[in-house]
Amino acid sequence: MLTSLSIKNYALIDSLHVDFNDGLSIITGETGAGKSILLGGLSLILGKRADLGSLRDASKKCIIEAVFNISNYNLKDLFESEDFDYEVQTIIRREILPSGKSRAFVNDSPVNLSSLQVLGERLIDIHSQHQTVQLTSNDFQFHVIDALAHNTDNLKKYKAELKSFKRLQKELKELLNLQAEALKEQDYNTFLLNELVEANLIEDEVESLEAEYETLNNVESIQENLAEAYHLLSDEHLGVVTSLTALKQVFQKLSGFSSAYQDLFERAESSLIEMDDFHSEVQGLQENLDADPNRLEFVDSRLKLLHNLMQKHIAENVAELITIKNRLEEKVTVTANLDSNIQQKQDSISAKEKSLDSISKRIHKKRVEVIPKLIAQLEAILMDLGMPNAQFKIGVLRGDTFYSNGKDELSFMFSANRGGHFNELKKAASGGELSRIMLAIKSILGSYIQLPTIMFDEIDTGVSGEISNKMGDIMLQMSKSMQVFSITHLPQIAAKGHAHFKVYKEDVNDITQTNLIPLNYDERIVEIAQMLGGKEMSTSAIAHAKELLN
Template identity: 65%
Template sequence: MITSLSIKNYALIDSLQVQFSQGFSIITGETGAGKSILLGGLSLILGKRADLSSIKDVSKKCILEAVFDITNYNLKKLFEANDIDYEPQTIIRREILPSGKSRAFINDSPVNLNVLQLLSEQLIDIHSQHETLQLVDDSFQFEIIDAFAKNDGVLKTYALHLKEHKMVQKELDVLLKFKAEAIKEYEYNSFLLKELTEANLVEGEQEVLEEEYETLNNIEEISESLLHSNQLLSNEETGVLSILNQLKSNFKKISPYSNKYQNLFERMDSSFIELDDVFTEMERLQEQLEADPERLEKVNSKLLLLNNLFKKHLVSTVLELIQVREVLSEKVSETENLDENIQKKEKELKTKNEALNKLSKELHDNRTKAIPKLSEQLETILKDLGMPNAKFQISLNYGNTFFTNGKDDLSFLFTANKGGQFNELKKAASGGELSRIMLAIKSILSKYKQLPTIMFDEIDSGVSGEISNKMGQIMLQMSQYMQVFAITHLPQIAAKGHTHFKVYKEDVENVTVTNLKKLNHDERLVEIAQMLGGIEISTSALAHAKQLLN
C-alpha cells in the first residue's frame, strides 16, 4: 500500500506532501482542479516516461517520491533478481532535471524504467473507464478463474514441472539433431577408427622400425664390415689386439723403472681391454646378424602404413595418430550411445508429461467447478450495478498443448441484454459496462488474492445515484482486503470513504497552484453538501450530506 506521496515542482504543483492510510480513500475536486495532475505525478513514480513540460519551474528539478509498505507483497525475489536492496518500507523516487533527463531510484538504488514498471505493476493499479483492455486479455481472465478456484498452489507446481519439461525437451531435441548430423559422419569415422585400431599403434615405434629396416635392408654390407673388422682386431700376426699385446709386454718390462713408463703401460692395458670388449661385441652382433626378407617386408609395410596415416590425418608422429584415434573413438562411441541416451530422455520426458497432464487436469477440474459460482457472483454484483440482464458464458476446452497455465483454451463470453447473443467482452459491452464488470471482478479477486493498491479514476461516470451507492459499497467492501482509492464526482461514493482528500486550486502570489488536502469531518460535510447542491450550500443539501456520512 502507498503510505505517502511527495511532489515538488511538477505541473501546477509547487510542493505537496500527503500521508495515506489503509482502507477506502476518496479524492474529490472540481473539474480542472488538478486531479489529472495528481494522477500524472503518480504515473511518473510508477514508470511513465517524463518530459521537460512536466516541470513547473524549468530552472529547478522536479522530484516525485512515494513510500510503499510492501510487507505482505512477497516481492523479495523480485528485488534480488534486479539487485535492489529490499526494504519493507520501499521508497520510489523520480527526478526530472532541467535538461529534460530523468532518473529513477528504488531505495536509493538507481534503476531503469523497465525495472520500475515491473515493480509498480505489483504496487498500484490505476483504473479508469477507458482502461479496461486488461479485461479482454486471456491471462487476466484465467487469473480471475484461478483465484476463485484457489489454483495458486497447483499453478506454482505446474510452472515448476513445465520448466523442467521444457529443459528435458530441449536436451532431447539437441540429441536428435546431433544424431541426424552424426549419422552422416558415423560410417566414415568408424572406417578411420578401424584403420587406426588395426594399425596397432605404439608410441615411439616409428624410430624402432626405421632402425630395424636399415639393418635388414643393408645386412650384407654390415656383415662384411663386421667380418673385416674382426679380422683387423684378431689376426694372430697383424691384428690390432696382437700388436697391442706385444706393446704391453714391452712396457711391462720397463714400467718399474719410471712412472712415465708405468703410465704408458696402464693406458695400453686400458686400450687393450676396451678393444677386446669391442671385439667381443662385434662377434655377438655378427652371430645375431641374419638375413630375413620376410621380416624386412613386414617392417617396410608397417612404415609405409604409418606414412600413409601421417598424410591422411596431417600429423607427423605416432603419438599424434594415437590422439586422433582417441578422438575418433569418442565420436563413434557417442553416436553408438545416442539411441540409449535418446531413449532415456524420451522416458524422462514421458514422466514429465504424465506429471503435467495430472496437474493440468487438476487445474481444469478446479476451474470447471469454480466457473458457475464465479458467473453467479459476477451476475449478482452486476445486477446491483444496474445490469440486471448481464450473463456470462464461460467455458473451457481441454486441449493437447501445454500452455504456461495448463492445457485449457478459455472462452469468456458475455451479453448485457436479455435474450442477447453472447460475444467477446470487447464486442458485447460498452465502456461503462466494462468498467462495472471490472469493478465486480476486482471486488471478487480482492477476497481471494493479495491485490495491489487500486485507484478508480471516475469509474462512476454516467452512473445514477442508486447504482453509485452500490459502487461505493463494493469499493468499501474491497477495502477490507486492500487499499482502495476512488476519484469521484458522486457524493454517494465520496461518503463511503474512510478518509477524504480534496484537490483544489488556489492563487499564491499571483500564481495558480494545485494542492491536496485531507478533510476533517466538518470540511468533509461541506464538500459532500457542495457535491450535492453546488457552491451555495442549502439546508437540505447539508442534511443530505449528514445522512450520507452517517
C-alpha cells in the same frame, strides 16, 4: 498500502506532500484541476517511462517519492528475486534530471524500470474506463477463476513441474541436435578410428624403423666396411688381435723381472680381452648382416604409412596419433551412447507429462466447480449496478497443450441483453459496462485474495445517482480488506469515503499550480454540496450533502 506521496517540480505541481490511511479515500476536483497530473506522477512510481517535458522548472530535477506499508503483501520472495532490500515501510523514489536522465530507487537502492514495473503491479492497480484490456485477457480471467477455486497450491506445483518439463525438453532437443551432428560425422570418425586402430601404433616406432631402414638400405656398404674391420682385427700378420697376442706374450716373459713389467702385461692382457670381444661383435654383425629386400620393402612401407597418418592428422609423432585415436574412440562411444541418453530423457519427459496432466486435471476440476458461483455473483452485483440483463457463459475445456496455468482453454462470453447473442467480452461490452464488470470482479476477488491498493479513476462517468450509490457501497465494502481510492465526480460516491482529498488549481505569483489537500468534515460538506448544485450552494444542497455524509 500507500501511506504517503510527495511530488516536487512535476507538471503543475511545485511541491506536494500528502499522507493516506487505509479504507476508502475519495479524490475530487473540478475538471482540469490536475487529477490526471496526480495519476501521472503516481505512474512514474510504478515504472512508467519519464518525459523531460513534465518538469515544471526545466533547470531543476523532479522528485516523486511514495511510501508503502507492505507487511500484508507477501513480497519477500519478489524482493529477493529482484534483489531489492526488503523493508516493511518501502520507499520508492523517481528522479527526472534536467539532462533528461531518469533514476529509480527502492529503499535507496538504484533499480531498473522493468524491475520497478514488476513491483509496481503488486502495489497499486490504477483502473479507469480506458484501462479494461486486462479484463478481456485470458490470463486475468483465469486469475479470477483460480482465486475463487483456491487453485494457488495446485498452480504452484504445476508451474514448478512445467519448468522442469521445459528444461527436460530443451535438454532432449540439445541431445537430438548433438545426435544429428554426430551421425553426420559418425561414418567419417569411424573410418578414421579404424584406420588408426589397424595401424597398430607403437610409440617411438618411427625412430627404430628409420634406423633399420638406413641399415637395410645400405647393406652392401656396411658389409664392405665390416669386412675391412674384421681383416684389420684378425689378419695373420698385421691384425690387431694377432699383434696384441704377441705383445701380451712378450710382457708375460718380462713380468717375472719387475712389477712394472707385470703391470704392462696385465694391461696388454686386458686390451686383448677387450679387443677379442670387439672382434667377436664385428664378426657377429658381419654374420647377421644379410640383404633382405622383403624386410626393406616392409620397413619402407610401414614408414610411409606412419608418415602419411601423421601428415593427415597434423601430428608431430606417433604419440600424438595415439592421442587422436583415443579422442576418436570417445566420440564414437559418445555417439553410440546417445541413443541410450535420449531414451532416458524421453522417459523422464513422459513421466513429467503424466505428473503435469494429473495436476492440470485437479486444476480443471476446481475451475469447473467454481464457475457457476462466479457467474451468480457477477450477475447479482451487475444487477445492482444497473445491468439487470447481464449474462455470462464461462466454460473451460481441456486441451492437449500445456499452458503456463494448465491445459484448459477458456471461453469467457457475455451478453448485456436478455435473449441477446453471447460474444467475447471485449466485443460484447461497452466501455462503461466493462468498468462495472471490472468493479464487480475486483470486489469478488477482494474476498479471496489480498489485492494491491486499487485506484478507480472516474469509472463512474455516465452513471446515474442510484447506480453510483451502489458503486460506492461496493468500493466501501472492498475497502474493508484493502486500500481503495476513487477519483470521482459523483457526490454519492464521494460521501462514502473514510477520507476525502481535493485537487485544485491556484495562481501563485502569476504561475498556476496544482495542490492536493485533505478535507475535514465541514470542508467535505461544502465540496459535496458544490458537486450537487454547483458553486452557488443552496440550502437544500448543503442539507443533502450532510444527509449523504451521515
